[in-house]
Amino acid sequence: MVDRYAAADGPLAADAERASGYRYGQQDWLVQFKRAGAGIALVDPVALAQRGVDWGPFNEAVGDAEWIIHDSLQDLPGFVQIGLAPKALFDTEFAARLLGRQRFGLAACTEHYLGLTLAKEHSAADWSYRPLGRDLRDYAALDVEVLIELRARMVDDIESQGKEGWAREEFAHLLRKGTTPKDPPEEPWRRTSHITQLNHDRRGLAIVRELWTERDALARELDIAPTLLLPDAALIKAAVAKPRNSRQFSQIRILNERVRMHVGGERDKMFERYAPLQRKVKPSVWKNAILRALALPESDLPSASGGQDRVEEGTNAPRSMKYWRVHHPDRFDLLEHERARLNVISQDTNTPVDVLLRPQALRNLCWQAGEGFVEASEDAVAGFLRSQDARPWQVSLLSRPLAVQMREAQERQTQEDRQAWEPQGHGAPERAGSMQAAGGAIV
Template sequence: MPAPRWPCGPGSSDRPSVSRRTTPLTDEPRLQAEPRGGVPDVIDTLPGFHAACDALAAAGGSLAADAERASGFRYGHEDWLVQFKREGAGILLFDPIALGQAGADWQEFNHAVGDATWIIHDAMMDLPGFADLGMRPMRLFDTEIAARLLGMHRFGLAAVTEHYLGVTLAKEHSAADWSYRPLPRDWRNYAALDVELLIELEAAMRADLKAHGKQEWAEEEFAHVLAAGTGPRPERHPVPWMRISHITALGRDRRGLAVAKALWEKRDELAREHDIAPGLLLSDAAIVEAAQRKPRNAREFRAIRSLNERVRMHTGGEQDKMFERYAPIQRSIKPSVWKETIQRALALPDSGLPTLPRSGGRNENEGNAPKSMRIWQTRHPARYKRLERVRRAINRIAEDTRTPADVLIRPQIVRNLCWQEDAQGLDVASFLASQGARDWQVRLISASVARAMV
């Protein structure tokens, strides 16, 4: 195995630090309150869509991209607004729902942008929605991944733009109900600012990645994320109702689990029917409380207030008014729905109660090492010592390259590696690759990790 290729010599004192904006550090970052070209209108008609595609085709360079959803308000996770910027075309805000109803073909958009690099912050959040619409990005630059590779401790978009460009963005509507129409001007302003500076940011961060010898690393990460974000969706949780928050409070109470399962399924059915976020119909906390108390008559049911009152969200901000738009749907679903659902679950025969899935993480025979260090220390001390040695080796590389250890390699891959029975005869590089490590990660850490394994 060849020696790792370091961006700078291990332990060298002349490594370049993460570059900063050129304005004096004592200066306050300037506030970008609006896009330089003004706040754009939303494009929601076919003529507007065609004109926008023509403008994008005539423009050049990278494509800044972002999307807004109505999570927490609507049942689904589809995009309700997608925004783009390209030099020569300006900022374009598209209403994908209205355009879809009008018959817009996103292949026209794909042809217009061609093989341009899409600049996205935290691309895994937005790529699946773009793919659902029919958009096909061919190249990617993820500013969040770049920030993490460059060792930034704060890598939200606002922090990164402040760090590199000396600009802080006016951000006030991140939790808005983006399905609301017409979109207020200040919401459109917020959405436009998300793409306003991404093109300048890409240029600054590419230069920094090159200076640190991390450009190839970044390209491998971008390609990996692009494939994952536009590929097939991961399978849903095999037992989705088991994802109720704090369901572990029920332990192995199968009757209580039956109540929780029934309430979750009824809530999901109604939420899908009415296109409303499930948590606005019944909270997870209410489901767990009902499963613990198992009300068997009207008096006991009325004593559980969360089952008898409309869910109200109190954020202390403008979101409260947005949630109130869903009050008619909430009121249309009477408490008797939950009462009858609970009664049916309580009347189930023992043979109809849910069977708990196998608990915890998969064991060594199933390929996934446990996360609990207590299990490692108490039951597998030799493996635990091996894990500690490997972690120290990775941390040294992380320090030398000024890259967070969890960026060099996912912690679960490290645990899986150290959990193996035959550590002596293991091909570390092949194992890391089989677990999904990228080539740059394998090249960088495998030799040091192999030595630490023994």
């Protein structure tokens, strides 16, 4: 395989398949490649690792070739983990978004650009099972079969819209981001689905934390997806109900199910392979975890928000628009006007707003501007955008219009303040007198 790929040239199509709905973690269980003149290769990275195979020769074989990946941030971390080292990237998913496509899944892209409809019936298959059937191998091969031609069609569109420079900067950014190890979250249990239902229930959050921790330890030990042992919905139900005895616990059916079948049909045959592991975990494990959480002293309960509402200089702005609107109406007004300006630029350039600028970066700009940390100048805004990891094309395109909007917001605020202090008929002298009596200053 290495010899064939070394003898070929041109970009390299790449993809990976995982078994995250079945096994613990995000390990790659299959990687697929295609290069013109070398054909398609389906590789089992787990089997190679067990035999001590090093990916170095393959990296040398493809050299500086551009890797074509659809939604690269999903696959790049796994590639790096097994030893692959891409040097250049073309992300077909991001390219579709940059071109203003409303649908940017691989099937939607191939249908639009190539007139091909890709079957996705095996997208949720258990790719860790061996041997892989012929239908799964065909499915995996098709994901890379079309990428080289798809890239060529997209390049034509990118050039016609004058976005070549934008695309190069974004692909370089995605490659750096996807190949840079991430720090694990401090409180991963807070990512439980629908946990916002418990934002003001510290005891309920403690139950989620205890159940999540117990579930994660068992799942790691058994090498099974945590949700096959206990779904997130069960954690939330337990946190809301807070069962304190066996009778209350038994009434929550989802906590007492040991073998979990999901959707019926072919997928259940895959889930059945994990039934013996599921049966190893008795419901009493979850009951004891809940009781431990209920017995915690108040001082050991998790915070209601996990620190998400704390906002200090240089930190992320709050996401709640209600919080902005109620407590910081001036900043909210600026944010609304900046969003409107971005919408105009989005329409003019046929580029989605969230591609023009990360929504959190815009919130941070408006928040810091309200604190007085960012001046309403093009240079100041440009510097702030760079600090938010904006790419040069974004800084060049957006700094001036965002700064203009900030100045207009300041002028609106100044005008409103002036109107608030203008004399209003006969009542003005009395108002001034009351302010002077209180020691206030009249401007």
